[in-house]
Amino acid sequence: MASTAWIVRYLWLIPILPLLAAGVGALLKQRQRRFAASIAIGSMAVSFVLAIAAFARLLFAPQRLFVNFPWMQFGSEWVKLGWVLDPLAAVMLVMVTFVGVLIFVYSAAYMHEDENFTRFFCFLSLFAGAMLGLLIANSLLLLFMCWEVVGLTSYLLIGFWYHRPQAAAAAKKAFLTTRVGDLGLLLGMVWLYGQTGTLLFYDHGAGCMEHGPLSQLTGKALTGIALLIFCGAVGKSGQLPLHVWLPDAMEGPTPVSALIHAATMVAAGVYLMARVYPLVGASADTLKVVAWIGALTAIFAALIAVGQDDIKRILAYSTVSQLGYMMLGIGVGGVAVGVFHLITHAFFKALLFLGAGSVIHGLMGEQDIREMGGVRKWMPITFATYAAGMLALCGFPLVFSGFWSKDAILHAAHEWNVSQVPFYLGAIGALLTAFYMTRQVCYVFFGTRRKGSVPEHVVPAETSASDPHEAHHESPAAMTVPLMLLAASAVLLGFLGTPAWPWLQGFLEMKAVRANLGAFTEGSMLLLMLASSLLVFAGLGLGWWIYGRKPIRHAADADALEKLQPALFHALRHGLYVDNLYELTVVRLIRWIAHVSNWFERWIWSGIPILVSALTKGVGWIDFSLDRWVVNKGFDEGCDGVAGGGRLLARLQSGLVQNYLRLLAAAVALLTIFLLLGHKG
Amino acid sequence: MTALTGCLLASSLLFAIGLAGALTRRNTILVLVGIELMLNAANINFVAFWRFGPHSSGATGIIFVLFSIGVAAAEAAVGLALILAVYRHTKTTDLSRLTGRPQ
Amino acid sequence: MRLMSAWFLLLAGITVAGACAAMTLRNLVHCALAVAVGFAGIGTLYLYLGAQFLGLAQLLVYVGAIAVLIVFVILLTRGSDPDLPQPAGTLFLGIVVAGGIFSVVAWAALHSFVLREAAQLAAAPTVRQIGTELMDEYVLPLEVIGVMLTAALIGAAIVAMKEKQDSR
Numbered sequence: 001m002a003s004t005a006w007i008v009r010y011l012w013l014i015p016i017l018p019l020l021a022a023g024v025g026a027l028l029k030q031r032q033r034r035f036a037a038s039i040a041i042g043s044m045a046v047s048f049v050l051a052i053a054a055f056a057r058l059l060f061a062p063q064r065l066f067v068n069f070p071w072m073q074f075g076s077e078w079v080k081l082g083w084v085l086d087p088l089a090a091v092m093l094v095m096v097t098f099v100g101v102l103i104f105v106y107s108a109a110y111m112h113e114d115e116n117f118t119r120f121f122c123f124l125s126l127f128a129g130a131m132l133g134l135l136i137a138n139s140l141l142l143l144f145m146c147w148e149v150v151g152l153t154s155y156l157l158i159g160f161w162y163h164r165p166q167a168a169a170a171a172k173k174a175f176l177t178t179r180v181g182d183l184g185l186l187l188g189m190v191w192l193y194g195q196t197g198t199l200l201f202y203d204h205g206a207g208c209m210e211h212g213p214l215s216q217l218t219g220k221a222l223t224g225i226a227l228l229i230f231c232g233a234v235g236k237s238g239q240l241p242l243h244v245w246l247p248d249a250m251e252g253p254t255p256v257s258a259l260i261h262a263a264t265m266v267a268a269g270v271y272l273m274a275r276v277y278p279l280v281g282a283s284a285d286t287l288k289v290v291a292w293i294g295a296l297t298a299i300f301a302a303l304i305a306v307g308q309d310d311i312k313r314i315l316a317y318s319t320v321s322q323l324g325y326m327m328l329g330i331g332v333g334g335v336a337v338g339v340f341h342l343i344t345h346a347f348f349k350a351l352l353f354l355g356a357g358s359v360i361h362g363l364m365g366e367q368d369i370r371e372m373g374g375v376r377k378w379m380p381i382t383f384a385t386y387a388a389g390m391l392a393l394c395g396f397p398l399v400f401s402g403f404w405s406k407d408a409i410l411h412a413a414h415e416w417n418v419s420q421v422p423f424y425l426g427a428i429g430a431l432l433t434a435f436y437m438t439r440q441v442c443y444v445f446f447g448t449r450r451k452g453s454v455p456e457h458v459v460p461a462e463t464s465a466s467d468p469h470e471a472h473h474e475s476p477a478a479m480t481v482p483l484m485l486l487a488a489s490a491v492l493l494g495f496l497g498t499p500a501w502p503w504l505q506g507f508l509e510m511k512a513v514r515a516n517l518g519a520f521t522e523g524s525m526l527l528l529m530l531a532s533s534l535l536v537f538a539g540l541g542l543g544w545w546i547y548g549r550k551p552i553r554h555a556a557d558a559d560a561l562e563k564l565q566p567a568l569f570h571a572l573r574h575g576l577y578v579d580n581l582y583e584l585t586v587v588r589l590i591r592w593i594a595h596v597s598n599w600f601e602r603w604i605w606s607g608i609p610i611l612v613s614a615l616t617k618g619v620g621w622i623d624f625s626l627d628r629w630v631v632n633k634g635f636d637e638g639c640d641g642v643a644g645g646g647r648l649l650a651r652l653q654s655g656l657v658q659n660y661l662r663l664l665a666a667a668v669a670l671l672t673i674f675l676l677l678g679h680k681g
Numbered sequence: 682m683t684a685l686t687g688c689l690l691a692s693s694l695l696f697a698i699g700l701a702g703a704l705t706r707r708n709t710i711l712v713l714v715g716i717e718l719m720l721n722a723a724n725i726n727f728v729a730f731w732r733f734g735p736h737s738s739g740a741t742g743i744i745f746v747l748f749s750i751g752v753a754a755a756e757a758a759v760g761l762a763l764i765l766a767v768y769r770h771t772k773t774t775d776l777s778r779l780t781g782r783p784q
Numbered sequence: 785m786r787l788m789s790a791w792f793l794l795l796a797g798i799t800v801a802g803a804c805a806a807m808t809l810r811n812l813v814h815c816a817l818a819v820a821v822g823f824a825g826i827g828t829l830y831l832y833l834g835a836q837f838l839g840l841a842q843l844l845v846y847v848g849a850i851a852v853l854i855v856f857v858i859l860l861t862r863g864s865d866p867d868l869p870q871p872a873g874t875l876f877l878g879i880v881v882a883g884g885i886f887s888v889v890a891w892a893a894l895h896s897f898v899l900r901e902a903a904q905l906a907a908a909p910t911v912r913q914i915g916t917e918l919m920d921e922y923v924l925p926l927e928v929i930g931v932m933l934t935a936a937l938i939g940a941a942i943v944a945m946k947e948k949q950d951s952r
Contacts, residue, residue: 655780658712662704662877669884676892684792688833689893691796695803695826697886702807704878707869710812710858714819717850718803721826724842732833740909740917743838747914748922750845751929755936757850761857762940768861769946 007053008065011083011136014050014093015146017043019129025122036118040125041104047132048097055090062087062510066138066202080200082138087507088274088339092135092267095343098489099263099350100128102482106354107255109478110361114253120160124259127153131264135271140189140199140208143272147185147236150265151178157260158252170248177245181235185272188228192279195221201275209278222279226286229276237269237323240297244579246320250312254357257312262319262349270326270342274335281334288418291331295413295422297324300576302432306439306561307572310367311356314440318393319349321429325409328422333412336505340497341405343504347493348392348402351486355386358475358483359444369443376445379474383445385483390441392490394434394540397533401494406430408497408505411528427535434539442547499525688729696722709767709774713760720753795832799825812858820851834908 021043025036058065068082104124111120130153134146152175159171193199196213198206205212217225233239238246249261260266273280273290280286298321305317322345330338360367362379376383392400395407410430413423474480497504546560562569571577652659699718706712724746731742768774802822809815823846830839869875918926 656777657779658704658776658874658878661712662874662881665700665704665881665885666877669881669888672885672888676888686893687792687796690890691800691829693886693889693893694800696889697882698800698803698807700885701879701882704881705875706807708812710854710861711807711815714806714815714854717846718806718819718822721823721846725826725829728830728833728835728838731835740914743835743909743914744917744922746835746838747841748925748929750841751933754845754850755933757853758940759936759943761853762944764857765860765944774861 005057005065007050007057008067008085010050011054011067011085014047014054014097014136015129015132017047017129018125018132022122022126022129025118025125028118028122030115030118033117036121037104037108040121041101041108043125044097044101044104044128047128048094048101051090051093051097054085055094058085058087058090062507064202064510068138068200068203077197079141080139080198080203081142082200082203083136083142084138084202085136087510088271088335089136091339091343091504091508092271093132095346096128096131096135096264099346099486100259102485103255103259103263103350103354106258106357106479106482107253109476110255110357111253116160120157120253123153123156123160124255127157127260127265131268134268138201138203138207140192140201140276143275144185144189147232147268147272148182150268151175151182151236154178154249154260154265157256158249160252160256164251166248167251170245170251174245174249177242178235181232181242184228184231184235185233188225188231191221191228192225195225209276214278214282217279219283223283223285226276226280226283227289229272229280230286230290233269233272233327234293235269236272237266237327238297238320239269239293239324239327240300241578243297243301243320244575244582247313247316247575250310250316254312254353254360257316258350258353258357261316262353263346266319266323267326267342267346270323270330270338273327273330274339277330277335280330287331289331291328291413291416291418291422294324294327294329294331295425297321298328298429299425299432300324302429302436304572304575305436306432307559307569307574308436309370309573311359311369311372311440311444312353312367314369314436315349315352315356318352318433318437321433322349322393325406325426325429328413328426329409332416332422333409336502336508337408337412339508340408340504344392344401344405344490344493344497347486348389348400348490351385351389351483351490352393354479354483354486355382355389358382358479359386361475361479362473369440371450372444373447373450374445375449381474381480382483385480385487386445387441388487388490390437392494394437394536395430395532396536397529399491399494401490401492403532403536404494404498407529407532408499410532411499411525414524414528427532430532431535431539434536435543438540438543439547442543446548683733685729685733688725688733692722692725692729695719695725707775707777709764709776709779710761712776713757713764716760717753717757720749724749791832792829795825795829799829813855816851816855816858819854820847823847823851836908837911837914 018040021039024039028036064084064086066082066084066086068080070078071081072079104121107120107124111117114120127150130146130149134143134150137143137146155171155175158174159167161167162171189199192208195217196208198208198213200207201209203210207213214222235242246261246266250257252261280290301317301321301324305314305321308314308317322341326338326341326345328338329341359372359375359379359382362375362382363372366372388400392402395403397403410423410426413426414420416422495501559569574580652663696719699715699722701715702718703712703715706715727742727746727749734742764774767779771779773779799822802818802820802825805818806815806822809818824843827839827843827847830836830842
């Protein structure tokens with residue numbers, strides 16, 4: 001219901017402020033770095049404060065408040081847009097603005113030497129504004145518009161260093177792959193509008209997420225629309241099979257990877273599913289599809305992450321895997337389960353990315369973990385915070401937030417009455433997560449610093465400082481303070497959703513909850529917690545055994561797993577060849593179509609104007625020839641004829657008297673004949 | 682064929698001969714001669730009609746011819762004087778060379 | 785008397801012959817003499833037709849003066865050189881034209897209605913009659929022709945005179 005609370009009426013300020021900062025930033029010169037950073041960070045901070053205010057408004061009175069306004073007239077109908085403030089939106093707002101402010105501050109230090117500093121902050125603000133707009137949108141149309149802008153800024157930021165061909169290619173790949181998903185979303189949106197006549201989520205009972213319009217949808221339409229909307233989420237959140245863009249997106253600067261490809265943009269897909277859950281949840285088939293795809297993505301990406309050598313790519317595949325978990329959570333357990341993991345994941349994944357950025361910054365742009373080693377010794381804060389994030393991701397029991405959120409998902413999967421396979425897949429995925437994270441940490445932070453040529457290419461993207469030898473010191477405070485804040489969140493947030501006190505779940509579902517320690521003993525909860533803890537320890541142990549005991553000495557040494565199973569490791573390193581498959585099929589097809597279109601364009605569509613022009617030229621040539629050979633010549637001939645005739649006649653004026661006489665006589669003779677003939681008798 | 686017709690035929694024959702000569706001879710003097718012959722042929726006509734014509738009266742025909750002879754004489758004199766003058770100037774009496782154009 | 789008599793034919797024949805000769809001979813002096821013969825023949829024709837005064841006037845003027853004048857001029861203008869013939873084309877054309885005119889007039893003469901009427905013979909006038917008519921009826925043309933002859937005389941003399949510059 002509409003409310004006159006100030007914060008609700010002015011909720012739109014939250015996205016508008018960063019957008020304004022982006023607008024101003026676009027006009028700034030490259031030299032005005034401090035100003036650009038200040039307005040970006042400032043606007044984000046103000047948005048954070050407003051988000052806190054909105055959250056506070058809802059904290060003790062969870063309800064859904066919205067404001068709709070008419071936007072455009074289509075014939076006799078009005079298309080309306082609006083914004084909504086409900087627990088889901090409030091929680092997401094706080095998360096995005098908080099993580100956003102921290103990452104903005106981090107970027108000011110990280111991108112310090114980059115010459116396109118102002119452009120970077122302009123794009124970041126634009127992204128933030130669009131993302132926040134997406135979160136509060138009460139209309140699927142407005143959500144879609146913000147969705148597209150988010151995709152655009154993702155493209156701009158991935159390809160920030162556009163003069164690097166890999167970055168440009170990665171940006172293009174990201175855009176095109178998410179486009180495939182967006183097409184599904186658009187179709188679903190149009191279908192939904194056709195069926196219900198409105199795209200507003202909540203509109204006093206007339207919104208498309210409310211009971212009335214939803215009940216009008218038939219089973220087939222419901223499933224169809226839900227699946228199409230899910231397509232959009234698949235693209236944006238990097239689910240199988242559209243996950244291929246996320247690892248390549250690591251070509252962008254690390255703050256971009258942290259903000260967009262860990263915490264926020266990729267979460268937009270999960271958020272979308274949460275938003276349209278009334279629709280999606282009504283279709284059991286769609287939920288099954290969501291759960292299965294989520295589970296498969298989780299295990300698939302976790303496997304691939306084992307074989308990666310780039311510090312950011314490991315984290316990227318990890319993100320894909322965790323997004324799969326979130327989708328699984330939504331599919332089996334509902335909004336609260338998935339969103340809980342989304343929130344905790346945002347914090348610790350951002351932490352991990354920023355920590356990786358700190359390491360890269362400290363090692364002058366080195367990104368290959370085989371070249372790193374022993375960083376723990378001179379970057380203690382980075383190491384500590386990174387370890388916290390890593391343990392949270394693995395789901396280290398009880399202390400770290402990841403444990404609680406992942407457990408909630410596994411619990412829901414275990415309780416799923418359709419199939420137990422996703423549960424087992426999730427469990428194996430947890431094991432693998434712990435394994436590959438341990439592998440990464442051992443390579444990076446433990447052992448000794450390795451330097452040397454690496455057989456495969458991992459070209460360092462971030463060309464930071466100018467001095468040739470590494471500064472063996474910790475990163476500046478602007479970088480470490482956000483790390484520490486995020487690490488704290490990685491621990492503390494978990495306690496918001498424990499089964500004993502599922503505050504977050506209750507808040508999201510707008511139910512009151514009470515602390516109940518007895519919840520632990522319910523059902524198989526304790527058993528599950530034990531099982532997952534064991535899995536985590538097993539993974540950590542295995543990783544330590546293989547990588548931690550005997551860290552490799554030289555960068556060119558083969559990985560331990562590689563020695564055991566070279567073919568399998570090779571496949572994992574190359575992403576289980578999904579990219580190659582796409583290259584062979586989809587990309588080839590598209591290239592062929594492009595060739596055909598080009599041929600068409602060149603010969604047929606262009607052929608027509610060419611033909612017309614040739615025709616015109618031909619006509620012109622004919623005209624010219626006619627003019628030259630017929631008209632001119634004819635004219636010349638005529639003139640010659642006249643001249644000749646004149647010359648002929650001139651011969652009459654010969655001056656010879658007798659000629660004249662002859663003519664006279666002849667004329668007289670003729671005249672006489674005529675007269676006589678006329679006058680016969 | 683009456684006498685009149687015979688005279689007329691004769692005069693027309695003379696006329697034709699004079700005309701032919703005037704048109705074809707190259708010497709200017711002979712052209713004049715041709716002209717004289719033509720005049721004479723006309724005179725014969727006059728006399729013939731005076732003599733045999735339907736309304737012959739008095740001496741009209743003769744007087745006419747007298748005048749004609751006088752005129753012819755004057756014209757011949759002047760013409761021949763002209764020929765002489767031209768001859769002195771161009772040293773030729775060839776009509777085909779006596780054009781108005783510079784040779 | 786039969787008018788289409790042999791005399792007439794003879795006289796007409798001589799005249800025509802002389803004229804032909806005048807117009808065809810190469811030697812200019814021969815032409816002049818031939819034309820004199822022609823003139824004489826015409827004079828005799830006049831006499832034959834009863835115009836005595838006229839015939840004698842013709843002989844006096846034409847044969848005596850004009851023919852002589854022609855001879856003089858021929859001789860003065862190198863008449864001894866033979867006259868070159870025209871190119872064949874113009875010759876032919878001239879003859880054709882003349883022939884055309886002759887045929888036309890002859891045809892008219894032979895077929896005209898005027899000529900079918902009976903001929904009336906006129907009385908031969910005396911000299912006195914001619915003189916009287918000249919002074920009475922035709923006095924104006926007489927005077928005019930006198931003036932004209934004078935002018936012609938003076939003109940011819942002047943034109944034929946040698947120019948003073950040439951003699952120097």
